[in-house]
Amino acid sequence: MKRVNKLPLTSQCHHWTRLGEVPWNLQKYWQQRFTIFPYxxxxxxxxxxxxxxxxxxxxANQIARDLSSIISTSKTTVIDxxxxxxxxxxGxxxxxxEDGSTPRWEKVIAVELDAPTLACAQHNASLHGVADNIIWVLGDSFKFLDTLLNSPENLEDDLQVDVxxxxxxxxxxxxxxxYSTDDIFDLNTMEPYNLDQLHGAYRRMDHALYLPRTSDLRQISKLxxxxxKIDVVQYCIEGASKAMVAYxxxxRDEDEDTHMES
Incomplete structure (x- = not known):
């Protein structure tokens, strides 16, 4: 787990320009490339x-706007x-x-486990002019959070953020x-991390979870x-829901104890 300034694009990083270059199982996604990335x-x-x-x-841009307004302005660091x-x-x-003249977040930290994927992220951020505005971390996000919460002295100075x-x-x-076919998706079966694992790792901080559009709201409400009251927002493109985000x-520990007893 380490901060990285610039990773090189590898053979796993692609900018396909013709359908014939694209593996057959990815062709339907590539044909939607301008919906995914307009540029x-x-x-x-x-x-x-x-x-x-x-x-x-x-x-992603709409989520960023919503996160900026739903989450208290006392939160000045955000970790993806x-x-x-x-x-x-x-995003x-x-x-x-709100004034439109200054960045909402003083610090944006992005954590990714796979090096080629992170190299793509850094490259794509450079195209948007924000690569240098993001602190990039190569490593497991659960280990990163555990270190942040329990032994922050083991992190580099600019990663030792105020929780x-x-x-x-x-x-x-x-x-x-x-997840793509159930009328109501059971978040306890989500792999490799289910809802309890995610919330257990994140509960000490305000957090937003990007989840399947049919996720069981009853399971979310128990958290x-x-x-x-919480915000749960469905995000759509061209009239079709793509996902929901629970904010x-x-x-607090006493809240967690109450839920465990109920």
Whole structure:
């Protein structure tokens, strides 16, 4: 787990310009490339796996605006825990404060486990002019958070952020049965990380979870501290829902104990 300034694009990083270059199982995604990245032709790079999970740029930008307004302005650092090829981190880095003249976030940290994917993210952020406005971390986001919470002295100085003024954004993988076909998706079956694992890791900070559009709202509601209300937003492109985001407040230990007893 380390901060990286610039990773080189590798053979796993692609900017395909013709359908014949694209593996057959990715062709339908590539044909939607301008919906995913409107400026794809400017030189956007992707890894093959990234096509399955990337947040479309218009959605990422709207999420960044919503996160900026829903999360308290006392939160000045945001961590993108599954940076992928950069769509969400770019949106967060581009977000402005209410006056429109200053960045909403003093610090944007993007964590990604796969080096070629992170190289694509850095390259794509450079096309948007914000690569230097993001702190890039190569490593496992759960280990990063554990270190931040329990032994921050083991992190580089600019990664030792104040937990109380930090918010989290997570767009985890959605593997497992049924997420694309079930009328109501059971978040306890989501792989490789289910809802309890994610919330357990993130609960000490305000966090936003990017989830399948059919996610079970009853399971999400069980995470809400008593007496609180949360925002759950469906994000659509061309009239079709792509995903939902649940914006969850930090949970105090006593709130967690109450839920465990109920």
């Amino acid at each position: 794809y032709n400017e030189g956007i790079y992707m890894t093959p796996d990234a096509w399955f999970g990337v947040t479309p740029e218009p959605v 825990l599954f940076a992928g090829v950069g769509a969400n981190a770019i 967060l880095a581009l977000a402005t404060a 109380e003024s930090t918010a989290l954004f997570a767009s985890p993988p959605w593997g497992g049965p049924g 809400v501290p008593d007496g609180s 969850l407040p930090a949970t």
